[in-house]
Amino acid sequence: MKDISLGQFYPADSFTHKMDPRAKLVLVIAFIVMAFLAKNFLSYFAVLICVVSATLVSRIPIMKVLKSIKAIIFILVFTGILNLLFYNGETVLWQWWRIKISVEGIIFSVKMVLRLVLLVMGTTLLTYTTTPTAITDGMESLMKPLKYIKVPVHDIAVIMSIALRFIPIISEEVDKIMMAQKARGAAFDNGGLLKRAKALLPVLIPLFVSAFRRAEELALALDARCYNATPNRTRYKVMKFTWRDLVGLLGTAAFIVLVVALNNNFWGAYASPASVWWLFSV
Amino acid sequence: MSMQGKDPENFTIGQNDANGETDCVTDVGTPLIKADGVTYSYRNGEQVSRGVTDVSLSINRGEFVVILGRNGSGKSTLAKLLNGFLVPDEGIVTVRGIDTADDDKIFEVRSVVGMVFQNPDNQMVASVIESDVAFGPENLGVPREEIEERITDALETVGMEKYRKGSPNKLSGGQKQRIAIAAILAMRPEVVILDESTAMLDPKGRREIMDTVLKLKREKGMAVVLITHYMDEAIAADRIHIMNDGGIIASGSPAEVFGNEDAVRRAGLELPVAAKISLDLKKAGLDIGFALTDEELAEEICALK
Amino acid sequence: MRIEVKDLKYVYSPKSPFEKVALDGISFTVNSGDTLGIVGSTGSGKSTLCRHLNALVKLQSGEITVGDIRLNSKRVDLKQLRKNVGMLFQFPEYQLFADTVKKDVEFGPLNFGFSQAEAEEAAKRALELVGLDFDEVASKSPFELSGGQMRRVAIAGVLASRPSVLVLDEPTAGLDPVGKREILELVTALKSGVTDTVIIISHNMDEIAEFCNRVIVLDDGKLIADTTPDELFNRSDIVDRTELDYPHTVKIKRLLAAKGVDLDTPALNAKELTSAILRRVKG
Numbered sequence: 001m002k003d004i005s006l007g008q009f010y011p012a013d014s015f016t017h018k019m020d021p022r023a024k025l026v027l028v029i030a031f032i033v034m035a036f037l038a039k040n041f042l043s044y045f046a047v048l049i050c051v052v053s054a055t056l057v058s059r060i061p062i063m064k065v066l067k068s069i070k071a072i073i074f075i076l077v078f079t080g081i082l083n084l085l086f087y088n089g090e091t092v093l094w095q096w097w098r099i100k101i102s103v104e105g106i107i108f109s110v111k112m113v114l115r116l117v118l119l120v121m122g123t124t125l126l127t128y129t130t131t132p133t134a135i136t137d138g139m140e141s142l143m144k145p146l147k148y149i150k151v152p153v154h155d156i157a158v159i160m161s162i163a164l165r166f167i168p169i170i171s172e173e174v175d176k177i178m179m180a181q182k183a184r185g186a187a188f189d190n191g192g193l194l195k196r197a198k199a200l201l202p203v204l205i206p207l208f209v210s211a212f213r214r215a216e217e218l219a220l221a222l223d224a225r226c227y228n229a230t231p232n233r234t235r236y237k238v239m240k241f242t243w244r245d246l247v248g249l250l251g252t253a254a255f256i257v258l259v260v261a262l263n264n265n266f267w268g269a270y271a272s273p274a275s276v277w278w279l280f281s282v
Numbered sequence: 283m284s285m286q287g288k289d290p291e292n293f294t295i296g297q298n299d300a301n302g303e304t305d306c307v308t309d310v311g312t313p314l315i316k317a318d319g320v321t322y323s324y325r326n327g328e329q330v331s332r333g334v335t336d337v338s339l340s341i342n343r344g345e346f347v348v349i350l351g352r353n354g355s356g357k358s359t360l361a362k363l364l365n366g367f368l369v370p371d372e373g374i375v376t377v378r379g380i381d382t383a384d385d386d387k388i389f390e391v392r393s394v395v396g397m398v399f400q401n402p403d404n405q406m407v408a409s410v411i412e413s414d415v416a417f418g419p420e421n422l423g424v425p426r427e428e429i430e431e432r433i434t435d436a437l438e439t440v441g442m443e444k445y446r447k448g449s450p451n452k453l454s455g456g457q458k459q460r461i462a463i464a465a466i467l468a469m470r471p472e473v474v475i476l477d478e479s480t481a482m483l484d485p486k487g488r489r490e491i492m493d494t495v496l497k498l499k500r501e502k503g504m505a506v507v508l509i510t511h512y513m514d515e516a517i518a519a520d521r522i523h524i525m526n527d528g529g530i531i532a533s534g535s536p537a538e539v540f541g542n543e544d545a546v547r548r549a550g551l552e553l554p555v556a557a558k559i560s561l562d563l564k565k566a567g568l569d570i571g572f573a574l575t576d577e578e579l580a581e582e583i584c585a586l587k
Numbered sequence: 588m589r590i591e592v593k594d595l596k597y598v599y600s601p602k603s604p605f606e607k608v609a610l611d612g613i614s615f616t617v618n619s620g621d622t623l624g625i626v627g628s629t630g631s632g633k634s635t636l637c638r639h640l641n642a643l644v645k646l647q648s649g650e651i652t653v654g655d656i657r658l659n660s661k662r663v664d665l666k667q668l669r670k671n672v673g674m675l676f677q678f679p680e681y682q683l684f685a686d687t688v689k690k691d692v693e694f695g696p697l698n699f700g701f702s703q704a705e706a707e708e709a710a711k712r713a714l715e716l717v718g719l720d721f722d723e724v725a726s727k728s729p730f731e732l733s734g735g736q737m738r739r740v741a742i743a744g745v746l747a748s749r750p751s752v753l754v755l756d757e758p759t760a761g762l763d764p765v766g767k768r769e770i771l772e773l774v775t776a777l778k779s780g781v782t783d784t785v786i787i788i789s790h791n792m793d794e795i796a797e798f799c800n801r802v803i804v805l806d807d808g809k810l811i812a813d814t815t816p817d818e819l820f821n822r823s824d825i826v827d828r829t830e831l832d833y834p835h836t837v838k839i840k841r842l843l844a845a846k847g848v849d850l851d852t853p854a855l856n857a858k859e860l861t862s863a864i865l866r867r868v869k870g
Contacts, residue, residue: 010604011604131409132409133408133409133410133413158407161407161408161409161413162407164409165406165407165408165409165450168451169403169451173681176676176681177681177682179638179643179676180674180676180679180682181682181694182641182643182669183641183643183669183672183673183674183676183745184669184694184695184698184744184745184748185666185669185670185694185695185697185698185699185748186694186698187698201684202682202684202685202694203684205684206681206682206683206684209681209730210681214401214403214404217399217400217401217404217405218404218405218407220362220367220397220399221399221404221405221407222407223367223392224365224367224392224396224397224398224399224466225417225418225421225465225466225469226389226392226393226418226421226422226469227417227421228421229389229392229393229421229422229423230389230421230422230423232423233420233421233423234419234420234423234424234425234426234429235420235426236412236413236416236419236420236426236429236430236433237413237416238426352763352764352765352766353733353734353735353762353763353766354733454629454630455629481761482760482761484628484629484790485790485791485792485832486628486629486790486830486832487629489832511763511764513764550763550764550765551763551764552764552767552768554835555793555834555835555836555839555857556835556839558857559839559857559860559861559864562857562861563861563864563865566861566865568865568868576835576838576839576842577842579839579842580839580842580843580845580846580848581846583843583848583864583868584843584846584847584848586868
């Protein structure tokens, strides 16, 4: 059984793994912005270089990252085809009724698919290099300013932490109850939708009963540990912003500048041998 | 502790010093916990069911007390009365002189009386062991550097220091329960109540917990209250109370209580094998003394020859 | 019912950084009429092994035959297999779900194709077997019973389908002494008439010593002994390696032997040991 509290975490001893989760969260947001800023193929290419080099630095097999794309393959094909067929381009290649395939349409749909692929690669890199616990800690820290508008940041963080702690426990319990009911002859995978939903009752009811029992004991355990004893709660874990995070931030900033520059034909690069650069400037 | 700052007169000097050793020489006489004529009933609409009836007992510093009883005997209700989770209907429970019914001081009561529960999985709030152990001290507002020290100390006491950065998910039941004990120790309580904390464990896990309990008593001078239905866990106790049907039906040293066959039978408990054999041999006409452990029994038998 | 396991191997999360071999080259046979104990420390693969007997985990490599059902064949009659092999999980009361005890106990039989009348009859018999009064508990909700009663209802839920093999995973875990004794007496009673073959996973060596005629020992996914309880407790190399515990009776016998009192008795329970000591001292 895979330990779900690790999520997709891929253990490795790398530069990225050692980074501050807050920095990584900020970087992912920056990366998303970067992917949306990119306009032409040259700037897309820069974003790709960015995510590939980040993967290399993280020591995650590139195939592992590419595999995560498999999960959204349906969305990719759907977006690709839709844009291909319905984009309102001028250089029409083929047309039938309201469907038309144009050069602009082809280019646009390739870009859309590329953007989605890049987004997925970048965000999975976060989950591959950071445990959900660390992500929670990072989010709590980043949300701190919200305390001043009376958002119970700490309670939210405790809830998230408990949820993460209990996901593997509950999922193991689901497995166990399902096996126990299968052993009593229950079948979960045949019949119509209604029959299947009904077949799940012998799993759901014990699960709820157990969840309530756990919640009761957990509530006592929280009280026994003086939860909410003082508003001046301290914090043991301190996240440290190190040189790695600075390097990461500077690197990403550099890539954003590069993307913007390429978007705007900053070096007049596209002007030179027009035939070569055409591809990138569209 | 920030609470210490608020209310200094209720914390004796030296009780929470850096290495967790308790200064218990100063006031041996006063019990840490005292329950006097305590009655508690559960109310569920119209239905009223008795939890405990007219129970009196005291827990002294550094004492290992075992409360024995079968399921439904009221032993867990009693445990929950000792740290203010439940407030008596009649009678009074005091912890270091503080009435547990006093809502304003409830956190003080709970930081003195730590409690560990039955299912170790339901007591952990974080997916990293050190964060889980840190949770209690954080809630009490202990400064960061001291939390660090307390985590190390607590995990060393239960022998789990090398798992510090790990996840609790892959641990055995006994190991998880030791983490749960460490999480309570990090709050530097003076009494730890183990409310059926061995019930779900395998024999190895139970042994680990018993070793930890004895260590707490011997090395840290802490008081431990163990609630259980295993009589063999009570062999090393200073004092045993047997509960049945909400009341205490026998109290005393292990030899006294285990020799009280009538109470043991009435409470639906089972004597350790050695005790049972020594009693049966005596009944069969042998002139043999009472034995609690396998070793004692072997010696008694050899003395016969 | 005869069970044959040959060269069973099972790996969790294969080809990932979390890969773990749970079972490695396990072979053994359970004969009709056996009460087999499976022992080993937590995580040694006992539960995974038992789940195989009911096809609750997918067979990766090796062969398993239960009665005349071969689990390797392309089409396994799962219903028949699961009807034959009743499986009681740890803390079985956590799987109760129906609004009445009767419906919960009937769940298995109805799934296995009993008619409503047959299922009711089966539920009645099973509840009486576990010592509950059918008329008294049938229409109660299982959740208003005491812990010990809930466990007995859960056991009845497995027995109702009349399995010929019963697999019990830690049947007494968490129960108080009274509840424990009731369950163990029940297991003994079942052997005389209801199920002919019983497999018990237990950490409690006193239980194994008292109830099993054979025992297999798992250590880190490998089978390291297939023997009788009496033999097992003579082999300290195995017992110590798996961090098992000796039954108290064995400990007492050893302590006595060390002091020169060799009882030379196979006694594994307190009663037999008491009479052995009496014989020795008086005779």
